[in-house]
Each structure stands twice: as C-alpha cells, then as structure tokens.
Amino acid sequence: MQLTIQAAGENVKAISYLLAKNPNNLYERSNKGHMVRFFYSKCTDTELEATIFVTPDPLELIQNKSNSYDITHYINDREFAVSSIFTSFIRSALGTALNGQPKEEYAEWVNHRFPFRFEFGPVASSLTDQQLKELFEPIGYEVTITRPEIDYSIHIKDRSSVRTISLAGMQTLQNGLRHLFVLIPVIDNYKHYFIDEKEIEKLERYGEGWLETHPLRDFIYRQALRFKEIYSLVEAANTPLEKKEPAKAVRLNDLRYEKIIGLLETRKPSSVVDFGSGEGKLSAKLGFLNGVQEILAVEPSQSATLKAVERFTKLQDDDLFTMPTTMWGSLFYFDERLQGKDAMVLCEVIEHIDEPRLPKALDTILHDYQPASLIISTPNREYNEVYAMEDHFRHADHRFEWTRTEFENWCNERNHQNLYELEFHGIGEEQSFYGHPTQLCMFKRKEEQS
Missing domain, CATH: 3.40.50.150 (Vaccinia Virus protein VP39)
Structure with a gap:
C-alpha cells in the first residue's frame, strides 16, 4: 500500500523541507513489525515526486489478540490496502508535514499552495466511484479513479475490484495530508483499531478549516465513528440503519x-x-x-x-x-x-x-x-x-x-x-x-x- 506525492512548478523543492526528508536518503523504519519506506524519485526546483509505502506483517497485526485464530484475518484484504491501517503506519513518518512544524527557516512554506497530485492505492472499499468523488471534489480536487486490468486463466472478471485514486489540486501540503488522514479511514469498510473519544479529536484537529463546511460532513462522521458506543445510533431499534443518526459528540x-x-x-x-x-x-x-x-x-x-x-x-x-x-x-x-x-x-x-x-x-x-x-x-x-x-x-x-x-x-x-x-x-x-x-x-x- 502506497501514497505518491507529486508536484510541478516553481519552488516545489521546498516540499522536501516540509516533509523533513532528505531527497538523497531512503527513509526506512519498522513500525511494530511493519516496514515503512519513503523515497524521492524526483526532486528538483520544478519537479517533485515522493512515495511512501508500507509492507505489512499480517501475523503481527493479530499477535496477542483475543481473536487471533479467526481465519478472516488471513483472507481479508485490509492489511494490504490503503486504509485506516495505512494512515496509522505512516503518521509518524509524515508527522512534521501533517502538523505543519518544519524547521523555523522553512515555516513560510507551510501555508504555500502547490499544484499537487496525490495518488494512493490499492483501495478496497464498498463506496462507489461517484461517492469517492463526492468526498474529494468539494475540497478542491479533480478525482481520477482507475482499476488495474487483470488476466485470469479462467474468466472471473475483466477488471480488478480494487482501485487507485488520484487527486489533483492546488493545496498546501499540510491540508492535503489532513484531507487524506481524515478521508482514507472513511473509505475503509472498517477500522482496525478501537474507536474512542480520541477519534473525535483527530477529526477536529485534522478537519479544522474544511470538514465543518463539507457537504458530506455527517456522512464522514458516521463512517469515521460508526463503532463507538457513545455515538451509537439513537433511533428505535427497528429504524432502518441508513436513517439512523449518531448522538452529538462532546468536544x-x-x-x-x-x-x-x-x-x-x-x-x-x-x-x-x-x-x-x-x-x-x-x-x-x-x-x-x-x-x-x-x-x-x-x-x-x-x-x-x-x-x-x-x-x-x-x-x-x-x-x-x-x-x-x-x-x-x-x-x-x-x-x-x-x-x-x-x-x-x-x-x-x-x-x-x-x-x-x-x-x-x-x-x-x-x-x-x-x-x-x-x-x-x-x-x-x-x-x-x-x-x-x-x-x-x-x-x-x-x-x-x-x-x-x-x-x-x-x-x-x-x-x-x-x-x-x-x-x-x-x-x-x-x-x-x-x-x-x-x-x-x-x-x-x-x-x-x-
């Protein structure tokens, strides 16, 4: 699972300072047994392309868990798709950019908008292509969704069910990453971790300045908090699930x-x-x-x-x-x-x-x-x-x-x-x-x- 950050134009090399990663070095860290790598394939004054990807250890994900013998851990795709798991793995590597805290001499670039393209995948989600576009287009992105072609020895299907999502738009790096850190887990069909009050605070912190005005704000909150008891559905038990609303969160x-x-x-x-x-x-x-x-x-x-x-x-x-x-x-x-x-x-x-x-x-x-x-x-x-x-x-x-x-x-x-x-x-x-x-x-x- 990977995320590629691309930009072209004047001064795009400044993005490397915001990322706090040396273009000449490979960043490689182990995160609880999962390997996180970050590298630049281009880094000049006018072109930048950097990729961060994770090689997960699926056994590590279930080690010491009460449901470690559940076979679905071995047959689901979440450990290998861009999801809530992916964002948790890369948060530390991209923390400087995500929190807008580069070295003082580069602080002026935090609020500078660049012509970015963020491409991530594979994405395994129950949301339709149109729903995915409705998540990203209102915050200033042109959305392109592609599916890899496949060639089975027997005819099952012509195209893969997983997708690659590409987002193009003028954004600050910090805002672009905040959009991804909020919306990638929303795309995910389930969260890999327990959802508690701190998840509300993550939404408020990363969603500051854009989430409150997003036309799908309520949908985003429902998707992000759908398993938390205190935000449980408040309609009668026989009310259709899609009509139920979460209780108001306490900030x-x-x-x-x-x-x-x-x-x-x-x-x-x-x-x-x-x-x-x-x-x-x-x-x-x-x-x-x-x-x-x-x-x-x-x-x-x-x-x-x-x-x-x-x-x-x-x-x-x-x-x-x-x-x-x-x-x-x-x-x-x-x-x-x-x-x-x-x-x-x-x-x-x-x-x-x-x-x-x-x-x-x-x-x-x-x-x-x-x-x-x-x-x-x-x-x-x-x-x-x-x-x-x-x-x-x-x-x-x-x-x-x-x-x-x-x-x-x-x-x-x-x-x-x-x-x-x-x-x-x-x-x-x-x-x-x-x-x-x-x-x-x-x-x-x-x-x-x-």
Missing part, C-alpha cells in the same frame, strides 16, 4: 469550558477576566455564570475580537446574559483595569507564548493584578502518545507542551511568594499511563492575603 473544548465554569461556580466571582479570549466562546458562556456582573474579554487580535463582538451581540437580548466588554490587551503590558478582579482565566493560552517569557507574565498576574482566583489550562504532552503524535505539538503555533510533572512544578515555582493555594485537575478522557488530554491548575488566593 474536548466544550469539556474545558464546562470544567472552568464549574470551578468558577464554587468561587462565586462577580468579575472575571478571560485572557486570550479569542473569538469569545468562553466569554459567551461566562456571560451566563450566576452572579457575574463584569466580564472582560482581553484579546490582542482585532479580527478575533470582531468575531467575539458578533457572538456577544446575538446573546445580548437574553435577560440572563451579562454582556462581556472586549479589550485589547497582552500578558506583557500592564493594565490597571485588570487589577483586583475576582477571577482570571487563561484557557489554552500559555502554550502559545515562548517559554522564557512566561515567568514575568505570571508574576504580573499573581503579584500585580492579584486576582482572587486564577485558572490556567494547557495540553498534557504525555497524552500526545494516545494521538500517535508524541514527537509533535498539537498545534503549529504551540511553543511548548508540558508533562503533568513539568506543569505542576512550573505552577509551584510561580507561586514563590506562597500567596495562593493550588489545585490541579484533568479534563477529558483519562488514560492509565498518560492522564488527561488537558491539565488545569486553579490558584486560590489565601484568605489572609485577600
């Missing part, structure tokens, strides 16, 4: 907001500062917090603030809603208007700041602004192992991601004047060895210091 971001709101409810603040408020999603929820009278949505981005204002305006007629006040601001500029508030929140903010600059920012908050409560949430790097992206950050703009120990140590160091009590919490599904996907610390100002 990690929503769980963060729910946790933050719950913690604030225990503190009963009348004034809250949402630092790095972005498009105002959390601030809008804070507007319904019982007893809150003032919400300051602080954000350095003007475009994000305009979207936040639009969001707040839609809610302003609700009698239970406290209208947030938007403010331009930064953690690195002192603003006396932020002093002495009941609560301050930094939800997924600190990881976007260069690590050496953080101590001064937190000292300003804890010792100058002196909120009664401070809540900080940030990714737990250990959980990246669950996402099979342990060598990469979850977002291209993240400057760091901490383990649970690193985060706890840092919070305790920042509380060097011992003015606050610290509480640590996890958010999202907990894994035995890796904890929760998001970690949170609440600083509670001690009574004698209030």
Whole structure:
C-alpha cells in the first residue's frame, strides 16, 4: 500500500523541507513489525515526486489478540490496502508535514499552495466511484479513479475490484495530508483499531478549516465513528440503519469550558477576566455564570475580537446574559483595569507564548493584578502518545507542551511568594499511563492575603 506525492512548478523543492526528508536518503523504519519506506524519485526546483509505502506483517497485526485464530484475518484484504491501517503506519513518518512544524527557516512554506497530485492505492472499499468523488471534489480536487486490468486463466472478471485514486489540486501540503488522514479511514469498510473519544479529536484537529463546511460532513462522521458506543445510533431499534443518526459528540473544548465554569461556580466571582479570549466562546458562556456582573474579554487580535463582538451581540437580548466588554490587551503590558478582579482565566493560552517569557507574565498576574482566583489550562504532552503524535505539538503555533510533572512544578515555582493555594485537575478522557488530554491548575488566593 502506497501514497505518491507529486508536484510541478516553481519552488516545489521546498516540499522536501516540509516533509523533513532528505531527497538523497531512503527513509526506512519498522513500525511494530511493519516496514515503512519513503523515497524521492524526483526532486528538483520544478519537479517533485515522493512515495511512501508500507509492507505489512499480517501475523503481527493479530499477535496477542483475543481473536487471533479467526481465519478472516488471513483472507481479508485490509492489511494490504490503503486504509485506516495505512494512515496509522505512516503518521509518524509524515508527522512534521501533517502538523505543519518544519524547521523555523522553512515555516513560510507551510501555508504555500502547490499544484499537487496525490495518488494512493490499492483501495478496497464498498463506496462507489461517484461517492469517492463526492468526498474529494468539494475540497478542491479533480478525482481520477482507475482499476488495474487483470488476466485470469479462467474468466472471473475483466477488471480488478480494487482501485487507485488520484487527486489533483492546488493545496498546501499540510491540508492535503489532513484531507487524506481524515478521508482514507472513511473509505475503509472498517477500522482496525478501537474507536474512542480520541477519534473525535483527530477529526477536529485534522478537519479544522474544511470538514465543518463539507457537504458530506455527517456522512464522514458516521463512517469515521460508526463503532463507538457513545455515538451509537439513537433511533428505535427497528429504524432502518441508513436513517439512523449518531448522538452529538462532546468536544474536548466544550469539556474545558464546562470544567472552568464549574470551578468558577464554587468561587462565586462577580468579575472575571478571560485572557486570550479569542473569538469569545468562553466569554459567551461566562456571560451566563450566576452572579457575574463584569466580564472582560482581553484579546490582542482585532479580527478575533470582531468575531467575539458578533457572538456577544446575538446573546445580548437574553435577560440572563451579562454582556462581556472586549479589550485589547497582552500578558506583557500592564493594565490597571485588570487589577483586583475576582477571577482570571487563561484557557489554552500559555502554550502559545515562548517559554522564557512566561515567568514575568505570571508574576504580573499573581503579584500585580492579584486576582482572587486564577485558572490556567494547557495540553498534557504525555497524552500526545494516545494521538500517535508524541514527537509533535498539537498545534503549529504551540511553543511548548508540558508533562503533568513539568506543569505542576512550573505552577509551584510561580507561586514563590506562597500567596495562593493550588489545585490541579484533568479534563477529558483519562488514560492509565498518560492522564488527561488537558491539565488545569486553579490558584486560590489565601484568605489572609485577600
């Protein structure tokens, strides 16, 4: 099973820097017994062709599994077709490009669109050619589907049932790979791995910016999540399967907001500062917090603030809603208007700041602004192992991601004047060895210091 990436035109050699693979070397790695290879057949300033392919070990796929004696493991084609198995094998090899994190000097090419052709196969799928085209054409590809000719000694059929899919279009490399990593498993007739909450987060991460507007979005979600219990079909048992709909998925971001709101409810603040408020999603929820009278949505981005204002305006007629006040601001500029508030929140903010600059920012908050409560949430790097992206950050703009120990140590160091009590919490599904996907610390100002 293989994927070939082709591009022609000016500056296409830059793609090799995004892939983080030397054109002069063969990349060869063993992934749990399966051999992953990557090589360039062309790499010039105007032509590039690179192929990644996997030689699987079908026995390794079933080793130590409870159903290892099921004969269907030996007669099905999934181990040898481009499928969910294939994407899991190559994720590590293509992780730099998939996450848009090349070396700093090549970062300018991450958002550059090239005339790509992605060709992958063999594809074994129950979807028709037309259905396959309807998956890829709305996101800007010209789709070509071919079937190999076959010549049996006895007449069974003239053409193979497997297909090769070729996609041509102007795309960034990162978006092209994200399209493939979401839609190749959708094409697959079944997933080889257990589907749990992290599969939702993969869809949201790789589908950001295109999946939410895809005309087959619901179909894609059903195909991707069809075996997960919490997204089970909700119609009556006798409803035809094709008419059943999955239950609404709970997003990690929503769980963060729910946790933050719950913690604030225990503190009963009348004034809250949402630092790095972005498009105002959390601030809008804070507007319904019982007893809150003032919400300051602080954000350095003007475009994000305009979207936040639009969001707040839609809610302003609700009698239970406290209208947030938007403010331009930064953690690195002192603003006396932020002093002495009941609560301050930094939800997924600190990881976007260069690590050496953080101590001064937190000292300003804890010792100058002196909120009664401070809540900080940030990714737990250990959980990246669950996402099979342990060598990469979850977002291209993240400057760091901490383990649970690193985060706890840092919070305790920042509380060097011992003015606050610290509480640590996890958010999202907990894994035995890796904890929760998001970690949170609440600083509670001690009574004698209030």
